[in-house]
Structure formats: C-alpha cells, structure tokens
Amino acid sequence: MSQILNYLKENESNILDTLLRLTKAESPSHNKVLVDQCGEILRNEYESFIGHEVECIEKESVGNQYKFTYSNNSESEQLLVIGHMDTVWDEGALPIKQDGDLLYGPGVFDMKGGLTITLWALKALKEFNYFGSKKIVFLVTSDEEIGSAHSKDLIIQEAKRSRAVFVPESSIEPDGAVKTERKGAGKFLLKVEGISSHAGINAWDGASAIEELAYQIIDLKKLANRDEGISINVGVVSGGTRSNVIAKEAVAEIDVRITKKDQAEVIQNQILNRPQFIAGTNIEITGEIERFPLERNEQVVELYEVFKEIAANHGYDLKEGSSGGASDGNFTSGIGVPTIDGLGPLGGGAHNESEHVYISNLPYRAALLAEALLKYMK
Template structure:
C-alpha cells in the first residue's frame, strides 16, 4: 500500500475524532462568539499536531481568521478552508450511522479543513520534503460572501504557485472542480402606501403586489442554455390583514457562467423599475464572486492531481460546479486553482449533510501527496 494511504488508514479514527471535535463546535456565519470558539478548537488541533498555533488575524467588524504556515521554500502554496457554516446552533444533529458522519458543516467544509491539517501532519511525521512554503488560511465568512477575507485571500494568492481549496468534491463522482459559476446577491426593497383594506383600499399601494410582479419578472431571467439562474430565495413584508401593505422586500441569488452574463444581470438590476403605479423600488447588493475559469496552468495542475490519484488507484475527474467558493477569487487572478479537495459526501446546505467515512483516508492521502508533488 502507498505509504501515505497507509498512514491515513492507520490514523483513520484519529482524523474522524478531529473532525467531530471541530463539527461539535457549531459556527454559524453570523455568530462571532461561536465562531471564535470554533477557531480556538482549530488552534488546539494545530498546537497538538505541530507544536505551534496559527497567527490570529483580528477583524474589527467581522470574525477573526487564522493563518498557519508549514514548511519552507521560496515558492508558496496556498490552502483555503473556511469554518463558518449555514446552520444555526442546534439546527442539525451530529451522528454517525450507515458509514456516514452527519453534522452542521461536516461536508461544507470542516471535514476538508481537518483533512488539510492531517495532510501537513503526514508530511511532518513521515519526513516528506515539501519544497514549497505552505500557507493554510482558515476563514470565517465564506458562506456570506467573504466580505472581510476576500482581500486577505487575494493578498496571499499573489505570488502563490497554486491554490488548493478543501471544499467537497462533486457528489457521486468525487470529481475536482476546475470551473465554477460566478455569483451575485441582490435585495429589492419596495415601498408602497398603507391604507385601510376595506374603507380606502383604492388609496393604497400594495408593496406585496409589487414584490409579486418583481418575483415573476426576475425568475423569468433564468436561462439554462446560458447557464444563468435567478432565484428569489426570501420574501418579507406585510402585517395586519386589514391594511394594504406599504413595505415588502425580496432577496435574489444569481449564478452565471460568464462575465458577460454577470454584467448583463447587474445592468438589469440597476435599472429595475416598479410595475405598480405609486410603488418605489430600491435595489442593493451586487456581484459576490466572479466566474471561475481554468487556464493552462490549472490544466497542468489537474494533470498532476490525476497522476497522484493513480498512485492511490483512484480515477480522478474534473467538473464544473454551479456553486461558488473562495477559489473563484484566486482563479480570477490567474492563479492555478484546484477546488473540491475536501471530504467526500452529499448534502451541501441540506439537512442530510454528511461525509463518507470509508473515503476519508483516500481523500486525505490525495491532498497530502499533492502538497509535496506540485
């Protein structure tokens, strides 16, 4: 058996325990206190396995991030992980059954974060020479668009030989992600005019009615042939049933494959007009992540990953994904970026979120071998 695979197989249970240790520390994106506790648990693992902790990057308005270095070399290799999740505290149970571990963020992407730690630890324990300085970023705001970490990520990506992202691989195929759609989020606030629904209905301007018109229009912009999806994911507004609603709002998520489509949708949102006489519209938000395209250097990086996978008797594929990640930022800079190097499983942002226990040694070995092969 390959020595890396043998090492990961030997420590299979230890890796699982570390994953549970991090997953048990729930960390919703908007809860700074819980995120800080989870960050401390990551620090505990780093100190336990390497004897030193990550540098704490403190944020005044947002949650802190972690920057860890391992190895030496003139060239830099960047690993990106995040430890915030989409789940509120107590929303998902943590359990192990049927060869799977379930829990909030276990797939997206605390499992991959722990695999990154064990990949570096294996290099240390086995005396494997890593000819590049590894910078391991653990960020705390990826699920809300990386408002404070984007600049940090782009700064670290400058001059990096490549970027490895520990988001999960494509469910089912285990494929890495070499391309991703870009994303944008918009919020449409509608102001109407309140009136008594019985006595003076004709004097009112119903904001909910206007929002309904906007939903139908915006959803119609979805074009599967172009790879563009427009999804109204939230609706708020109204109050007492005997009052014409004077305020309502919607949240819109947009995914697109090209910069041209991103610009087109941006222009439409900027020029959005009300359908209802007397209604007023205010749009805020915008582009969150550019589309992730592969370049020639990314192709070479994936070829190396395929070679490494063959050493583990794995058949590795590449695919395009609809969801975005922090890899979108680095790929847009022209830095070769491989995404999907985290734990395998299913249920991203779903209540059955889980990873596959049997795949942990193999997926961790793949990342480890890449660290000293590229």
C-alpha cells in the same frame, strides 16, 4: 501504494479522532464564542502536528481566523489552501454519530472533513521531511457560510501571492468528484415604495408597492437563461399591512447565479437599472455580483489532471464536475489564480440533516492533497 498514503492509512483512527474533535467543537457562523473555541482546537491540532508559524487574525463580530504556514525557509512564493470552520448548524441541531464507515454530524462534510484532511496532509509532509521552494499557507476563515464579508479581502490578498489555490470544500456526491467549475453568485435587495390608501373608499388614489413588485419579479425572471447558465431566484418577499389597505411598501431578496465572468457586469446592470411599471411607485435596488465564477479553463484542467494522475496511482478514478453553489474559491479564481475546489472527503448531505463522510476515505483524500502540494512545492 505511495509512502504518504501508507502512512495515512495506518493513521486512519487518528485522523478520525481529529475530525471528531473539530466536529464536537460546534461552530455556528453567528456564534463567535463557539467558533473561537473551534479555532483554538484547530490551532492546537496544527501546532501539535506541525509546530510551524501560526497567525491569529482577530475579529470582533465573527470568529477569529487563522493563517498557518508550512515552510522551512522564507521563500515568498506560496501555495494556498483555504477552508472555513463555521457551519450552518445551530448548537445541538444535529447529533454526532458513527454508523459503520459513516460519520454523521454538523459540518463533517462542509467542511471540517476538509480541514481534517488538510491538517493530516501537512502532517504527512512533515513526517517525511518534505519541503520545497514554495511555502504552504493554510488559511482558515470563520464566516464563509454567511458571505465571507470579514474574510474576502484576506483571501484575495493571500491568493495574489500564490502559485495555485486548493480548496478542500465538500466534494460532489455520490462519487467524490472534485469541482472544476462553480457558478458565480450575487445578492440584491429590491425595495418598492408606493402610496397607501383605503382599498374600498380610495381604491384609485393609491399605488400598490406589492403590485409593482409583482411586475418587477416577472420582469426579472426574463433575465434568466438556462442555456447560458444564468438563474434568477426571488427567494423572499414581504410587504403590505392589511388586505383592505393598498400597500405602501414591499421588499424582495434576489439570488443570481452566473457561469461566466463576462456575464457579471451585464446582468448586474440589468438588475440595478429597473423600469417602473406603476405610476406613483418608487424603486430602490441595491446589491452586486459578489463572487465571479470558477471557470473550467486551461489552468484548472492542468490542476485537475495532476490530481487525477495521483488518484490513479492510488488505485481509483477521480472524476470532476461543476457546482451551482459558490465558495471562497470563487474569489481566488475570479482574480485569475489557478484554483481547484471540492477536494474534501467522500460524503454527502451538505446543509442537510444527513450530513456525513466516509471514514475510510479520509486517508485517501489527505494523501491526494499532500502529494499534489508536494508536486507544486518543487
């Protein structure tokens, strides 16, 4: 067993304490006050553990963001670890409870468990005075669960300076596999304007926005391709006023997922350039493919093999897998920086009332990340 893993296993209860402090600092994405309070706790943990450079990036409408730097020199080349402290849970929505080896609570799996193991991975490196020719930048954002509009540019900026990117997002349940593939994602808003009229007296004088939208939905679904990994979901629709009035307006919100970067431009153009089906209606569609896929290429496989070898030395088999969900790792992979995701602890129930992590796994995932960082720091 490695020196780092031994140290972290001895500190399992202290690692749990860190996770509890972060989890109790509830941080719904839209509540800046609470997210900022969580950020202060994260900052305090880092400064007490590491004491190296901390930069707070202040934001007006979302929580402040943090850039933590681990280094003993001013080398420009870096490794990047990215995470987020915001969660999908409103304050008080989930209880925090421990049941044997399981800890339940808002964000324990997605992704305060990942923040915790990163803090302790860096603490372990500092404990043994492990430094290298590359610095480690730990970037923590505050709006990932609501699209990362306030952090995307910062993430890409730091990724461009980085040799590789490590994302301690939630692992793949049930066996804790890391993510070597993620789908890309896009959001679109389709608005239809029709001509309203009385559905009985002037039934043929109107042009129904709802009927046009129905045709649009059927046509959009034709773009989906299971074999190519392209999915189209019209998740929200609204329109009309009363059953006896031909609808003047209708709206649909569309979610698109892709598996290959070269699919993005094609599918985006097909969605934005819509045919008209009902005379008298007008169509307006906005949106874009916001995140390119994290594709399983040679660079990703090389990263995975490093983690797999470390895990084997720790006594277990680390598996890999893919996810239909997107993360901030899509941004870094999308610009060609080697990225591996799903490095967070073993657990499950992301965005679910059963959200949990396995406490005994926390030292193992912290050691896994620490030793991988150490390898790439040299």
